[in-house]
Amino acid sequence: MVAQLHRAPSGERLRAIDEFLGMAYADLVTHDSRMRGTAVEARFDRGVAHLTGDVTDAAELRMVRDLVGRLDGVLAVWSQVRVAGREPVIVDLGCGAAKQYPDNLGLDLRVAPGVDAQADLSGPLPLATDSVDVVFTVHILEHLIDFLTLVDEIHRVLRPGGVLHVMSPWWGHVNAVADPTHVRLLDVQTIKHMCDRHPGAPRWYPLHAGCDGASIFADLTPLGPADPGPERGHLARFFD
Incomplete structure (x- = not known):
C-alpha cells in the first residue's frame, strides 16, 4: 500500500498537474480579493510553484506563498519575488x-x-x-x-x-x-x-x-x- 501511495507520477501526469495548477492560480488571482492587484506571477514545473514579480512588503509575500501552497498538487513554493523593490x-x-x-x-x-x-x-x-x-x-x-x-x-x-x-x-x-x-x-x-x-x-x-x-x-x-x-x-x- 505504501509503495502505491508514493509511486512517482509519470511525466504525462506531471504535465497535466502543472496545467491544472496554472488554471487554479489564475482562478485564485481572479476570485480571491486578497490576491487582486498583486503583481506576482506563478509558473509550475513538476508541482513546484515558481513565483516572480513584486510585492510591497514581506507580509504580502507570505500571504501569496501561503495561498499558492494550499493549491492541491503543489509540492513546494520557490520565490524570486522583489520585496519593496529589493532583489532577494x-x-x-x-x-x-x-x-x-x-x-x-x-x-x-x-x-x-x-x-x-x-x-x-x-x-x-x-x-x-x-x-x-x-x-x-x-x-x-x-x-x-x-x-x-x-x-x-x-x-x-x-x-x-x-x-x-x-x-x-x-x-x-x-x-x-x-x-x-x-x-x-x-x-x-x-x-x-x-x-x-x-x-x-x-x-x-x-x-x-x-x-x-x-x-x-x-x-x-x-x-x-x-x-x-x-x-x-x-x-x-x-x-x-
Missing part, C-alpha cells in the same frame, strides 16, 4: 553547474561553471548573519553525515522571514540508494523532526512539505527564540 539575496548551496536560478549566489566545494565561491558545507558558511533571503539545498543533505550542522548555519544566515528550500531523494525510491555518495535517507517525517528538536536548537516553521514519490520537498522559515511555533492543525497538513 538567493544562495544555492552545493550547486555545481546547476543553479536553480541563474542569478543565485552559488557555493560549492568544487570549482565549476556557476560556482561563485568555494565553501565546505560541513563547516561554517562564509556568509554574514541575517544576510540572505532564500537558501536552496537541492540534492545536498543526503550527501552529508551531519546535515543538521549545515541546517543550523542556514538558520544563522537567513534573515527573519527568509526561506530554506530542501529537495532530496525520498528514502523509498531507488534514487535514494542507487548513488553510493548518499549517506543519509530522508522522508517528509525527517522534516518534522528538524522542526521539533531539543530545546535550545535553532527552530524552524514548516511553510510547506511534500513528496512526489521520488523526492521530498520542504520550505522552512527560521523562528526566533520567542516566536510561537506552528499549530497542530498546520503540522497535520504535512506530517503524521
Whole structure:
C-alpha cells in the first residue's frame, strides 16, 4: 500500500498537474480579493510553484506563498519575488553547474561553471548573519553525515522571514540508494523532526512539505527564540 501511495507520477501526469495548477492560480488571482492587484506571477514545473514579480512588503509575500501552497498538487513554493523593490539575496548551496536560478549566489566545494565561491558545507558558511533571503539545498543533505550542522548555519544566515528550500531523494525510491555518495535517507517525517528538536536548537516553521514519490520537498522559515511555533492543525497538513 505504501509503495502505491508514493509511486512517482509519470511525466504525462506531471504535465497535466502543472496545467491544472496554472488554471487554479489564475482562478485564485481572479476570485480571491486578497490576491487582486498583486503583481506576482506563478509558473509550475513538476508541482513546484515558481513565483516572480513584486510585492510591497514581506507580509504580502507570505500571504501569496501561503495561498499558492494550499493549491492541491503543489509540492513546494520557490520565490524570486522583489520585496519593496529589493532583489532577494538567493544562495544555492552545493550547486555545481546547476543553479536553480541563474542569478543565485552559488557555493560549492568544487570549482565549476556557476560556482561563485568555494565553501565546505560541513563547516561554517562564509556568509554574514541575517544576510540572505532564500537558501536552496537541492540534492545536498543526503550527501552529508551531519546535515543538521549545515541546517543550523542556514538558520544563522537567513534573515527573519527568509526561506530554506530542501529537495532530496525520498528514502523509498531507488534514487535514494542507487548513488553510493548518499549517506543519509530522508522522508517528509525527517522534516518534522528538524522542526521539533531539543530545546535550545535553532527552530524552524514548516511553510510547506511534500513528496512526489521520488523526492521530498520542504520550505522552512527560521523562528526566533520567542516566536510561537506552528499549530497542530498546520503540522497535520504535512506530517503524521
